[in-house]
Amino acid sequence: MPEPTLTCTHISKHFGGVRALNGVNATVSQGEILGLVGPNGSGKSTLINVISGQHAVTDGQVTFKGRDITHDAPHTVTQLGIARTYQIPRPFTSMTVLRNVMVSSTFGHSNRGLEQARHDAYEALEFTGLAHYADKPVGKLNLHQRKFLELARALSTKPELLLLDEVMAGLNPTEVDESIKMIRKIHNSGVTLIIVEHLMRVVTSLSTRMLVLNYGQVIADGEPAQVMNDPNVVTAYLGKDYARQ
Amino acid sequence: MKKWYGPLGFLGVGLLLALVPWLKTVFGFPTFYLIFLYFTFFWIAQASSWNMLSGYSGYFSFGQGAFFGIGVYTIATLIDKYNVSFLIGLPLGGILAALVGLGIGFVVFRLRLLKGELFALLTLAVDFVLAAVVRNSNAIDGGFGVRLGSVKPPAFLGDFTTMMYLLGLVIALLTVFVSYSIYHSRFGLGLFAIRDDEAVAEGLGVPTFRFKMTIFALSCFFIGLSGALQALQIGYITVEGIFSLRVPLFVIMMSILGGRQHWLGPVIGAVIIFTLTDTFSKASIEYLNQIIIGSFLIIMTLFLRDGIYERLKQRLWLSLAVLFIATVVLMITGLGERLISQLAYAMLITVAFLLIPDHLYHKLISPFQFLHSDEPVGVSDA
């Protein structure tokens, strides 16, 4: 069993009196697609924020490729090879689509000059099918396109691990299918993924492994089929009566 | 755009402007014009350095007075109390301002909670604190003011006015050139990302703390540097005069008017506003000056939110034509008495032209399509 790429050990995160995460242990190995699920408020987004460095941990450790990144600033974490997208896309509104991606392509990997960054940004836009929007202001993009822009930005940092925070939220079924194709395409290019998702059919079909959170704690960790039948998981989502069936 | 067009352009403009004092000796126009141009350079430098920080990174500063004051009082104290040459005082004024900026930034930029308006208020508070400190320390001012005797310029620079003109020109050129370079650089791209969404920028790899510190220091340096030069012009320095809200407010207005997103914005804004204020204060109806500036600000904010530069880019040739024709008409009819007043009124007319809303503008020029500039209209403002 190869050494896991990312290891989260006993992660706890408190906001004042609220325990968003409580002793979470998780690993991700190279090539996996880890589906991160759980009811609302279970701590999924918090865990993403902790890994990417946006939130400081109250307790615990995050290790990536053998290096302790628990206290690293977000920009450092990105440059080490972990990228993330946001559930509600947050493009840079004063810039064109291309310039948006140039920000990440010039800063997100090793330091690249603007010319090289422009080239890399174009590549990322082509990969996500947005190349013909390159010189348009971001205001012209619809939600689905903005989500793909998020992906392009994340990809242009040449990540080894990509954290996707509810990519499917707000999309219609056709768009969901296209997003699933894109995620597979990204995975096939060699990127390890953690996917936070509510749409069960998406998660179960994409994930190689699933991690279920409830009230900030891990209640299941394993193969999708096995996890979905776990009584604890069913209880968490649907209540005790369903679990008994 | 080839890489050396920019620096060459700046050099060219600089050389042309540097010739003006020589032209004065040849054609004999009044000294007043040199002084007017010096002040224009001063405001260009101040507005550009403010915009480097506030326009580019979005960290809106009300503290211009503080760093301007540091530049002024550094050179004033060095000359008055320690007999140091002003040539040393000038860069030191900038350096000290930058150091203070770094100190403030080190504390302030670490805090993630600091929203835009709070940073603005904090810098305003710094201005008041600094003013109180200077007023209460006899080593600097002590409430008595500092009187700088006339400074003797080195022989090759000619007389005092010429020296001030040339130094002002150099400082303004330097400031605008730095602003221009940043705009086109990777550093600038990072700053714009910070302005749009700092958390996301940080998440994409932009080293936000380092960049904010750098731009703050650069901005403060130029504010202090041009402030130090201004000290020589003012002559008698008082705490009230230096730390007042006048400099910050003018600088903010100039950048807002000209456009905060581009390096040319503050330059345009500075030229227009200074020319206008100069004209109206000479017209001896002091408060009319203020009423016009105030109205200007309101109209600009409501109708031309991105500043003049964006509109100017879209209607470039036509605007220049309007400016030229208006100036010529005013000169021929003799209205406005002086060239500078005529320019001021011509600028006002041009700005009014720029204010015409897009839909009306297009109706007006549709018979004259060939005059329209090649830029596609209305791409931004999404």
Added chain:
Amino acid sequence: MLLIGQALISGLLLGGLYAILAIGLSLTWGMLKVINLAHFTFAFLAAYITYQLSTSFGIDPYLTLFVTVPLFFVMGLGLQWCFNRFDVSEFNSLLVSFGLFIILQAVMSALWTADYRRIDYEINPYAQASFWVGPFALPIPQFSSFIAAIVLAGLTIYVLNSTYAGKALRAISQDPGMAAAFGVDYKKMSMLLMGVSTAYAAVAGVFIAMIFALFPEAGVEWIGVVFAVVILGGLANVPGALGAGLLIGLVQALTTAIANPGMAPLVTFSLLIAALLFKPEGLFTRRSTL
């Protein structure tokens, strides 16, 4: 010792005046997301009008409240109408109100010139009169402004918490869209709030005319202090504004008495800086979790 005591009293009373100004500003900034720099010129314009009415017609300064308060209430309505009509953002409201600030200051300059203006003693005997509490003097104008501050604060708190209008305003400040879904008319409510805010400024102005000598740039000196009070009190936090106003009044008076007047801004603004850094929601507001 007597001196310190007197200074504390004077400071406290002046703090009331700061509070009156701060409450209006704090409410509009916190609830409407409008930063109204012209608030100060409104106050001083009201002060000048008070001066003029008293001087030209011999009216008791207190009575001018009947003129200035309605007048400025209407001006506030108009101002907010403009902000609504042009959908002005928070930052832009700062600029627009600043433009208004400059214009009004120019108008005051034109009408009353740069000379210092003070209401004559005959018409404003209050300026020299005081209540005496033991050895301490409570000058009547300052004392009445202090009482006015407490009354206005109390009134505002009551209205905000217990009346429909108050609840509607609080709903607007938290979620305008949702409030609209429940039938709250943002336009009317916001205009009402701004009108009240400028009316408060007018009240402050009347007292200012009774206490101080007026000159056109006088408003500028107050900007810093009153903003400090607003921030320290917490946006839209009325008891906070009152408390912060009194606190700053005290701090300034103490500093003036112990050190010298020039140090007062130093202390006030250092306090403000510290507050901005460590407790930007205000000294008196509880920080919400998450």
